[in-house]
Amino acid sequence: MYTNSACAKINEAIAAFIADNNHLIEKKTYGNGHINDTFLLRCNTPENQEKKYILQRMNHDIFKNPPQLMENVVHVTTYLRKIILSQGGNPERETLHVCKTLDGANWYQDSAHNYWRMFSFIERSMCLEKVESEKDFYDSAVAFGNFQKLLADFPVQMLHETIPNFHNTASRFQDFQKAVQTANSARAALAQKEIVFALDRKKETSVLTDLLAEGKLPLRVTHNDTKLNNILFDADTRKALCIIDLDTVMPGLSLYDFGDSIRFGASTGAEDETDLSKVELDLSLFEAFTKGYLEGCAGSLTQKEIELLPMGAKLMTYECGIRFLADFLTGDHYFKVHREHHNLDRARTQFKLVADMEAKWNEIQAIVNKYRN
Ligand code: ADP
Ligand code: GN1
Ligand code: MG
Numbered sequence: 001m002y003t004n005s006a007c008a009k010i011n012e013a014i015a016a017f018i019a020d021n022n023h024l025i026e027k028k029t030y031g032n033g034h035i036n037d038t039f040l041l042r043c044n045t046p047e048n049q050e051k052k053y054i055l056q057r058m059n060h061d062i063f064k065n066p067p068q069l070m071e072n073v074v075h076v077t078t079y080l081r082k083i084i085l086s087q088g089g090n091p092e093r094e095t096l097h098v099c100k101t102l103d104g105a106n107w108y109q110d111s112a113h114n115y116w117r118m119f120s121f122i123e124r125s126m127c128l129e130k131v132e133s134e135k136d137f138y139d140s141a142v143a144f145g146n147f148q149k150l151l152a153d154f155p156v157q158m159l160h161e162t163i164p165n166f167h168n169t170a171s172r173f174q175d176f177q178k179a180v181q182t183a184n185s186a187r188a189a190l191a192q193k194e195i196v197f198a199l200d201r202k203k204e205t206s207v208l209t210d211l212l213a214e215g216k217l218p219l220r221v222t223h224n225d226t227k228l229n230n231i232l233f234d235a236d237t238r239k240a241l242c243i244i245d246l247d248t249v250m251p252g253l254s255l256y257d258f259g260d261s262i263r264f265g266a267s268t269g270a271e272d273e274t275d276l277s278k279v280e281l282d283l284s285l286f287e288a289f290t291k292g293y294l295e296g297c298a299g300s301l302t303q304k305e306i307e308l309l310p311m312g313a314k315l316m317t318y319e320c321g322i323r324f325l326a327d328f329l330t331g332d333h334y335f336k337v338h339r340e341h342h343n344l345d346r347a348r349t350q351f352k353l354v355a356d357m358e359a360k361w362n363e364i365q366a367i368v369n370k371y372r373n
Pocket of ligand 3: 033
C-alpha cells in the first residue's frame with residue numbers, strides 16, 4: 001500500500017544511496033509535483049564539498065511497476081547523454097543523471113515496500129511554476145520539440161508503457177463516466193455544471209486516437225507530461241536546460257506534448273486559480289509556443305499533425321479537466337491536494353480554458369496556419 005506516512009522510511013532510503021562517510025546537512029521536501037514525493041538532500045562529501053541530490057519516492061499506486069519505469073528512465077537518459085555529448089553539450093546538466101544505490105541498483109525498495117530513486121541535483125537551474133515571459137515559454141517549446149526530435153530514432157520497443165492509455169482521451173472519458181456513477185453525492189452536487197460540460201463533449205474524445213488507428217497520425221516517442229515545471233532553466237542564461245520528470249516518456253502523439261504545454265503555460269491563470277475571470281487562453285503565448293515547438297521539431301511534424309495542433313491543445317486540456325474532476329468525485333486519491341475542493345478548482349480552470357479555446361478557435365487556427373508549410 002502506498003500511504004502518506006511511508007515517508008517515515010526516508011532515512012532508510014537515504015542510507016541505501018549515500019555512503020556513511022558523506023555527512024547529510026539537510027533534507028527537505030521540494031518542488032510542486034502532483035505525483036511523487038520529492039526531497040532535496042544536501043550532503044558534505046569526505047572531500048568537504050557540498051553535493052545535492054533529488055531523492056524521490058515513486059508513487060507506486062499510479063506507476064504500478066517502478067522497476068520498469070526506472071528501466072525506461074535509464075534507457076532514455078543514457079541515449080540522450082550520448083547525443084548531447086556528440087553535439088558538444090554537457091550531459092551532466094542537459095539530462096537527468098540517475099544515481100545508483102550503494103549496491104549498484106537504479107532504485108531502492110524500503111522495508112515498507114516504497115520505491116525510491118535518486119538524481120543528481122542540477123545546480124544553477126530553476127524551475128518556473130508559471131510563464132513569466134513569452135520568451136521563457138518559447139524556449140520551453142523549442143526544448144520540448146527538440147526532446148522529441150532527439151528521441152526520434154530511439155528503439156521504441158525498449159520502452160515499457162508506465163501508465164497504459166495515459167493520453168487516450170476516450171478511455172479517460174470512460175473512467176470519468178464511471179467516476180460520475182460512483183461519485184460521492186455531495187461532491188457530485190457541487191460539480192453538476194462541470195459534469196454536464198464534460199459529458200457534452202464526448203464526441204470529440206476519440207478524434208486523435210481514431211486518426212492514430214487509421215494511420216493518419218504517426219506514433220512517436222513523446223514526453224507526455226510537458227508542463228512548464230517539468231523543465232529546468234539555466235539560472236545564469238535563463239535558457240531551457242533540461243527536460244525532467246521522464247516517468248511518462250512512452251510512445252505517444254506529438255499533439256499530446258504540444259497540448260499539455262499549452263494547457264498549463266498558455267493560460268493566464270494558475271492551474272488551480274479560483275477566480276475564473278483570471279483564466280483564459282493567452283493568444284500571444286499560444287503563438288510563441290507554436291512557433292517554438294515547430295522550430296524544435298525541426299520539420300519533423302507532418303502536415304496533419306500541424307493541422308491538429310489546436311485539437312491537441314483542446315483535448316489535452318479537456319482530458320486533464322476530466323481527470324481532476326473524476327479524482328474530486330471519487331475522493332482525491334490520485335493528484336496531491338492541498339486544500340478542500342482543490343481538484344474541483346483545477347477541473348474548473350481546465351474547462352474554462354477549453355471554453356475559451358472554443359471561443360477563440362478561428363484565431364487559434366489562424367496562428368497555426370501562419371506557421372504551416
Ligand atoms: P513529479 O512527478 O511529482 O512532478 P518531478 O520529477 O517533476 O516530480 O520533480 C518535482 C520537482 O523537483 C520539479 O518540478 C523540479 O522543481 C525539481 N527537480 C526534479 N528533478 C530535479 C533535478 N535533477 N535537479 C533539480 N531540480 C529537480
Ligand atoms: C501530473 O507529475 P506532475 O505533477 O508533473 C500528472 C500529469 C498532469 C499534471 C497536472 C503521471 O504531473 O498527467 O497533467 O499532474 N502526471 C501523472 O498538473 O499523472
Ligand atoms: Mg513534475
